[in-house]
Amino acid sequence: MKESSTKSAYGDAEARRRMTLDAAAALLDEGGYAALTIRSVAQRSGTSTGLIYQYFADKQEIFIALLIESQIESTAFVEALPRDQGVAALIAAVIPQSVRQWARVGRLTPTWSTVEGDARYDRASVVELRETSRRYDEALHAALIEAAAKESRPLREDPALLRFVVSGVIGVSETLVNNWAPHLDPSDLVAFAADSITRGISAPGATGHSV
Incomplete structure (x- = not known):
């Protein structure tokens, strides 16, 4: 049971990281480097800034x-x-x-x-x-x-x-x-x-x- 939970959490983490990168790529395409902020990435990916900071420092x-x-x-x-x-x-x-x-x-x-x-x-x-x-x-x-x-x-x-x-x-x-x-x-x-x-x-x- 513990192993299954770990795999599930890992999968979710990878999915959230992927969503963050995809959102960032879309923002860069639309507005360049200036458009890339933690807040804008959170809004585009439908998550929170706190969650993004778990994966990326800035x-x-x-x-x-x-x-x-x-x-x-x-x-x-x-x-x-x-x-x-x-x-x-x-x-x-x-x-x-x-x-x-x-x-x-x-x-x-x-x-x-x-x-x-x-x-x-x-x-x-x-x-x-x-x-x-x-x-x-x-x-x-x-x-x-x-x-x-x-x-x-x-x-x-x-x-x-x-x-x-x-x-x-x-x-x-x-x-x-x-x-x-x-x-x-x-x-x-x-x-x-x-x-x-x-x-x-x-x-x-x-x-x-x-x-």
């Missing part, structure tokens, strides 16, 4: 939890992608996932950094966030190498390679989320960006071919 912890969740989801997505279509196809598949995560929470990271300043680095949750970011980088780098090997495409040996790819993907994601190129078909922009990034990280003279 609104920063809620936002960081969303960022961590975003990184974990993106890592799992990249790890599951097929490698046999080559680098450009891999990047073209990564961009829509990046768009989803950028629209949900990523686009507000610069605002969070500006508003909260250096104090955000004092948090243990930020250490966890850095670790999840590192895992995503590792997963994406491994996927690029494996996809390149599948099409016999030599990549540049440069420490800037991964940052170049990530920056390019984020740039396209930001453009699509903000609709900065309404005259372009999104799929055409994704395909062009994926091809351009691939050429940018390929060794000079490399063309690549399926094996």
Whole structure:
């Protein structure tokens, strides 16, 4: 009987935490980082501020939890992608996932950094966030190498390679989320960006071919 009660309580706690994060994500989408307060999250999720404080110390912890969740989801997505279509196809598949995560929470990271300043680095949750970011980088780098090997495409040996790819993907994601190129078909922009990034990280003279 005791074990059953424990499981029930744990399930309820997880459900309440999920409701809190979903409410926070909706508020961020509607009003940006300024709209995220403990009171507004409580109202949106239909719970009390006291209950939310049981799971999150403040609104920063809620936002960081969303960022961590975003990184974990993106890592799992990249790890599951097929490698046999080559680098450009891999990047073209990564961009829509990046768009989803950028629209949900990523686009507000610069605002969070500006508003909260250096104090955000004092948090243990930020250490966890850095670790999840590192895992995503590792997963994406491994996927690029494996996809390149599948099409016999030599990549540049440069420490800037991964940052170049990530920056390019984020740039396209930001453009699509903000609709900065309404005259372009999104799929055409994704395909062009994926091809351009691939050429940018390929060794000079490399063309690549399926094996």
